[in-house]
Amino acid sequence: MTKSIGKVVGVNGNMVSVEVDGNVSLNEVGYIVLNDQRLKSEVIRIQGSKAEMQVFEITTGIGIGDPVEFTGELLAVELGPGLLTQIFDGLQNPLPQLAEQCGFFLQRGVYLNALPRNIKWDFTPLVKAGDTVTAADSLGYVPEGIFEHQIMVPFNMSENYTVESIVSAGSYTVEEEIAVVVDAEGVKHSIKMMFNWPVKKAITAYAERLKPARPMITKVRIIDTFLPVSLGGTYCIPGPFGAGKTVLQQVTSRHAEVDIVIIAACGERAGEVVETLKEFPELIDPKTGKSLMERTIIICNTSSMPVAAREASVYTAVTLAEYYRQMGLNCLLLADSTSRWAQAMREMSGRLEEIPGEEAFPAYLESVIASFYERAGLVRLKNGKEGSVTIGGTVSPAGGNFEEPVTQATLKVVGAFHGLSRERSDARKYPAIHPLESWSKYPSIINGNQIEYARDVLFRGNEVGQMMKVVGEEGTSIDDYVIYLKADFMDYVYLQQNSFDPVDAAVSVERQQYVFSILLDILSSKFSFEIKNEARQYFNQLRQKFLDYNGSEWQSDQFKKLEEEIKQMIEEKRNGYLANADKLRNS
Amino acid sequence: MRKIYSKIDAIAGNVITVSAENVKYGDLAVVSSSSGESLANVIRLNGKNVSLQVFSGGRGVSTGDEVRFLGHPMQVSFSDNLMGRIFTGSGKPRDNGPSLEENMIEIGGPSVNPAKRIIPRNMIRTGIPMIDVFNSLVESQKLPIFSVSGEPYNELLARIAMQAEVDMIILGGMGLKYDDYLFFKETLENGGAMSRTIFFVHTAADPIVECLLVPDMSLAVAEKFALKGKKVLVLLTDMTNFSDAMKEIAITMEQVPSNRGYPGDLYSQLASRYEKAVDFEGAGSITILAVTTMPGDDVTHPVPDNTGYITEGQYYLRNGRIEPFGSLSRLKQMVNKDTRDDHRALMDGMIKLYASYKESLEKKSMGFKMSEWDIKLLKYGELFEAEMMDLSVNIPLEKALDRGWSILAESFTPDETGLRTELINKFWPGNKEEN
Numbered sequence A: 001m002t003k004s005i006g007k008v009v010g011v012n013g014n015m016v017s018v019e020v021d022g023n024v025s026l027n028e029v030g031y032i033v034l035n036d037q038r039l040k041s042e043v044i045r046i047q048g049s050k051a052e053m054q055v056f057e058i059t060t061g062i063g064i065g066d067p068v069e070f071t072g073e074l075l076a077v078e079l080g081p082g083l084l085t086q087i088f089d090g091l092q093n094p095l096p097q098l099a100e101q102c103g104f105f106l107q108r109g110v111y112l113n114a115l116p117r118n119i120k121w122d123f124t125p126l127v128k129a130g131d132t133v134t135a136a137d138s139l140g141y142v143p144e145g146i147f148e149h150q151i152m153v154p155f156n157m158s159e160n161y162t163v164e165s166i167v168s169a170g171s172y173t174v175e176e177e178i179a180v181v182v183d184a185e186g187v188k189h190s191i192k193m194m195f196n197w198p199v200k201k202a203i204t205a206y207a208e209r210l211k212p213a214r215p216m217i218t219k220v221r222i223i224d225t226f227l228p229v230s231l232g233g234t235y236c237i238p239g240p241f242g243a244g245k246t247v248l249q250q251v252t253s254r255h256a257e258v259d260i261v262i263i264a265a266c267g268e269r270a271g272e273v274v275e276t277l278k279e280f281p282e283l284i285d286p287k288t289g290k291s292l293m294e295r296t297i298i299i300c301n302t303s304s305m306p307v308a309a310r311e312a313s314v315y316t317a318v319t320l321a322e323y324y325r326q327m328g329l330n331c332l333l334l335a336d337s338t339s340r341w342a343q344a345m346r347e348m349s350g351r352l353e354e355i356p357g358e359e360a361f362p363a364y365l366e367s368v369i370a371s372f373y374e375r376a377g378l379v380r381l382k383n384g385k386e387g388s389v390t391i392g393g394t395v396s397p398a399g400g401n402f403e404e405p406v407t408q409a410t411l412k413v414v415g416a417f418h419g420l421s422r423e424r425s426d427a428r429k430y431p432a433i434h435p436l437e438s439w440s441k442y443p444s445i446i447n448g449n450q451i452e453y454a455r456d457v458l459f460r461g462n463e464v465g466q467m468m469k470v471v472g473e474e475g476t477s478i479d480d481y482v483i484y485l486k487a488d489f490m491d492y493v494y495l496q497q498n499s500f501d502p503v504d505a506a507v508s509v510e511r512q513q514y515v516f517s518i519l520l521d522i523l524s525s526k527f528s529f530e531i532k533n534e535a536r537q538y539f540n541q542l543r544q545k546f547l548d549y550n551g552s553e554w555q556s557d558q559f560k561k562l563e564e565e566i567k568q569m570i571e572e573k574r575n576g577y578l579a580n581a582d583k584l585r586n587s
Numbered sequence B: 001m002r003k004i005y006s007k008i009d010a011i012a013g014n015v016i017t018v019s020a021e022n023v024k025y026g027d028l029a030v031v032s033s034s035s036g037e038s039l040a041n042v043i044r045l046n047g048k049n050v051s052l053q054v055f056s057g058g059r060g061v062s063t064g065d066e067v068r069f070l071g072h073p074m075q076v077s078f079s080d081n082l083m084g085r086i087f088t089g090s091g092k093p094r095d096n097g098p099s100l101e102e103n104m105i106e107i108g109g110p111s112v113n114p115a116k117r118i119i120p121r122n123m124i125r126t127g128i129p130m131i132d133v134f135n136s137l138v139e140s141q142k143l144p145i146f147s148v149s150g151e152p153y154n155e156l157l158a159r160i161a162m163q164a165e166v167d168m169i170i171l172g173g174m175g176l177k178y179d180d181y182l183f184f185k186e187t188l189e190n191g192g193a194m195s196r197t198i199f200f201v202h203t204a205a206d207p208i209v210e211c212l213l214v215p216d217m218s219l220a221v222a223e224k225f226a227l228k229g230k231k232v233l234v235l236l237t238d239m240t241n242f243s244d245a246m247k248e249i250a251i252t253m254e255q256v257p258s259n260r261g262y263p264g265d266l267y268s269q270l271a272s273r274y275e276k277a278v279d280f281e282g283a284g285s286i287t288i289l290a291v292t293t294m295p296g297d298d299v300t301h302p303v304p305d306n307t308g309y310i311t312e313g314q315y316y317l318r319n320g321r322i323e324p325f326g327s328l329s330r331l332k333q334m335v336n337k338d339t340r341d342d343h344r345a346l347m348d349g350m351i352k353l354y355a356s357y358k359e360s361l362e363k364k365s366m367g368f369k370m371s372e373w374d375i376k377l378l379k380y381g382e383l384f385e386a387e388m389m390d391l392s393v394n395i396p397l398e399k400a401l402d403r404g405w406s407i408l409a410e411s412f413t414p415d416e417t418g419l420r421t422e423l424i425n426k427f428w429p430g431n432k433e434e435n
C-alpha cells in the first residue's frame, strides 16, 4: 500500500482538517509533522479529499500547511509477552519509560515501544515442521511471570498454514523470527512473538461463545451474594461523585478471583491510579504468592491527558484483555469511567458538527457502548479451553441522575447493575450499592430461595421504615418493627463492608456462605420482645458482636468465641422460627 | 518581520476573525484599536481565516484595526520578583509596581506523567474539626468549597490559607468583587503573609476573557515555584465565574452546548487546571483550594457537578458551617491512619449517628412521639453541631477527637455507638487507660 500525505487546512481544538493527496481510510493513523515533532492522529471522517483527524496530543503550534504523513495502518496495539505489570497511556506508551526519558511532564510526540525489545524470553515450541496451524493456534509458549504466555499465530492469519520451520527451545526477543509458515498458495509468512492488532476490532479467533455461568468472585459480600457477576459477564457501577465507584473498583482489582486484571483509568484522577501503581507491587496475591502487579496491566489516560487518547484507551484495554483470553485465561477489565470515554466522543462529535442527540451526545452513543460491552464474553477456544473477558465499567452520570444517556445506554446492555446511592454514601454505608434498586442476571454463590428470603426481609424492612416516617414508631406494630430491625441489622453486618479493614475488606466465598447461614438463621427466627426499646437494644448488641465477628480472622479463636456468643444470644431470645422459614429448609 | 494585518473580517462578541498566513494554533496577537492595545489568542484556524479571542473584549474593536501576531502562545514572567505583587489576568501589574518581562514561561503546559506522581502523605492541619477530623486536607490535594452565594466562603478560604503551613500562596481571583479583593489583600497583609503571596486578579469589572487566563497564569507560576522546592497553596475563587466565561466564548463560537449552555468539554477544561495539583518527588508541591459557588444551591448544576468528579472531595459550606453530608476529602485515608487509632472509626461512627439524628429530627418536625432512642439522638445532634460543626471552633485534631468521645459518652451507652469494643475499651471516657 502506498502511504498518502497531506497538508493541514484547519485547526479546531484537538481536531485538525487535512487536505489529502492519495487514499486514506477511516481510523487510519497519521502524523502531523511539526518541526521536530510528529503528532499522532487518527482519521475520524473523510469527505472528498478532506480528512478530519483527532489529534492525540495538544494542538498548540500547529499551522496551516503543516505536512501530514499517513501510515496506511489503523490504530493498533502491540501484542506479545511483556505486557503484564506495565503501565501504559491510552495509546500503549509505557509511562514509566516515558518518565525516564522526559522527566516530570508528558512530552508530546514521544512514542516508545510498548513491548520491551531487549528481553529474551524462554521459548518452548509446541508445533513441529509439517503441522497445520491457523489464527490463534499456539506455536509455543514462554513463561511471563506466573503465566505460560502462549505464542500464537497472529489473529489476522485466518487461513490454514503449514509450519515450514520453527525455532528450537531457547531464548528469543519479541522481534526475532520463531517460525515460518506457508499458506495454500505457497507464500511464506514469518512469525515473531509479537504482532499488532487494531484496537477497534474485536478478536474473534475462538470456537464459540458460551453463556457466562460461573461466578467471578469479588469478595465483596453484597456483590457475590446478592448482585453477582459471572466470568465473561458485564456490569456497570453508576453513581454520583464520591459515592464510591473508584474504591469499589480498586478493591475488586485487588481481590477478584481472576487471572488477569486490566485497569483502564479513563479520564479521571491521576492520583487514584498512583495508589494502585505504588501499592500493587507491594501487595501479595494470596493465590499466587507473587505481587499483585504480576497479574495486572494499567492503562492510564487520566483527565488532563489528551482527550482523543482517552477515547482510544478503553479499546486498548479491551484488546489486551481479549489477547490474554485467547490463552485460556480469565481477564477482568475495570474501566473508570466510561462516561469520560463517552464525553470524549461527544467532544469530537461537536467539533465535527454532527447533529447532536440527547445532552449533545452523538446519535451513535448507544451502539458504540453496546459494541464495547459486547467484547466481553466467555468463549471456548479452538483447543477446547475456556477463557473470558469480564467488563465492569463505572458511569459518572451528570448530576447523579441515572436517567442520562450514558447510564441508560449502558443499562440496556450489561448483565448486572450496581447502582450507588448518594443517600447511602452520605450515611457512610459502604459499599453504597443500593440493595433494592440494583439487579443482576447472573447466578449467586448462595441458593436462590435463601437469597429471595433475605431480599424479602430487606424489602419489607424498608417498607416498614418508610411507613414509620409517616405514622411514627408508635403507630408501628412490634412485629413490623422487628422486621425493620432485622433489615437494618442485615444492612449493617452483611451489605455494608469496610474496604479499609484488613479482615473485612475481602471475604472468601466460604466465609460468605458460612456467615450468611447464621444471618439467615437470625432473619427467620421468631423473637418475642415486650417493647420496642427492648428489641432495639437487643439488635444493637447483636450488631455490635457481629461487627466484631466480621473483623476477626476467619476461624481464629476470636472468631469462634464471638460466634459462640452470637449463637447464645440468638438462643436466649428465640421463640421458634417464623412460618415462612420452611421455604428455606426444603430446598 | 512579522506581518501586520489591518483588516478584520468579522467581530462577534469577544471573537474576531482575520485573514492571515503563517499563524499557529494558540498564538498570541496584539490588537490595536482606538481604545488601546489588547492581547488576543488564536482559537481556530480555518484555511486563511484565523479566529482570535480578544482579552479586553470585542467592544470598540473596528474592522480597520491592526492585528500583529507575536509568534508565540500566552506567557507569563517567572521570577522571585513576582512575590508580593498583584497582576491582572493577562499579567499586567494591578499594583503600582513595574511590569515584568524577564524569563517568560508558557502557560497551560503539559500534564505531569502519572508515573511520576507519588502518594500524598502530609496532612495540612487547619484547626477546624470538620476538616481535620472528618475530612482532612492533604498536601497536593485539589479541593473546592461548594457554597451558595452569600456564604462566607472567601473568609473560610482566607482562614485556611493563613493557618496552613505552606511556603507561598497564589491567589487567582475570577470575577472577584472589589471588596473581596480588598478583603484578601488586607487579611494577608495583616497576617504578614503578603510578601510570600502573588495575586492574579480578575474583578467583576474587568474584561471577561482575562478571567479565562487566571487559572493558567496562577498554576504556571505555581508549577515553577513547586519545581524549585516550594510548597505552594493556590486559591482559586470563583471557578463558577471561570466556567461562565468559558460558556460565553463557546456560545460566541457557535459550539453545540451540552448541558445548560456549557460546552461539552467543560469537564476536560476544568480537569486540566485542577490536575495541576501535585507533589513533586524531591521538590515542592501544589495544593489547590477553590471556590465553586452553586447557582440556586443546586449541586447538580454542571459546574459543581463536573467539579465534584474532578476534585479530590469538596467542602460544603451551608449556613456558615461545613456540612458533614456531601463534604468529603478523598485523600483523608492517606493521612488519618497515622494520626491516632480512633481517628477513622470515630469519624465514620459519628457521621452515621449524625445521619440518624437527622432522621429523628425529621420525625420530630412531623410531630411524632420521640422514642427513647430518638431523644438520645436529638441530644447528640445538638452537641455535635455546637461543639464540632460550629466554624468558630478552633482546636487541634487530638483535642477534637477527645471531644468526640465525650460527646458520645454524654449521649449514648457504648454499645449504641456501633463502634468496635477494643476502641471503646481504650477511649471511652472513664475507661481510658492512663498512659
Ligand SMILES: Nc1ncnc2c1ncn2[C@@H]1O[C@H](COP(=O)(O)OP(=O)(O)O)[C@@H](O)[C@H]1O
Pocket: A239, A240, A241, A242, A243, A244, A245, A246, A247, A248, A430, A431, A432, A497, A498, A499, A500, B328, B329, B330, B331, B333
Ligand atoms: N467501601 C468503602 N469503604 C470506606 N470508605 C469508602 C468506600 N467507598 C468509598 N469510600 C469513601 O468515599 C470516598 C469517595 O469514593 P470514590 O470511590 O473515590 O468515589 P467515586 O469514584 O464514586 O467518585 C473515598 O475516598 C472514601 O473516603
Ligand SMILES: [Mg+2]
Pocket: A245, A246, A247, A268, A336
Ligand atoms: Mg471515581
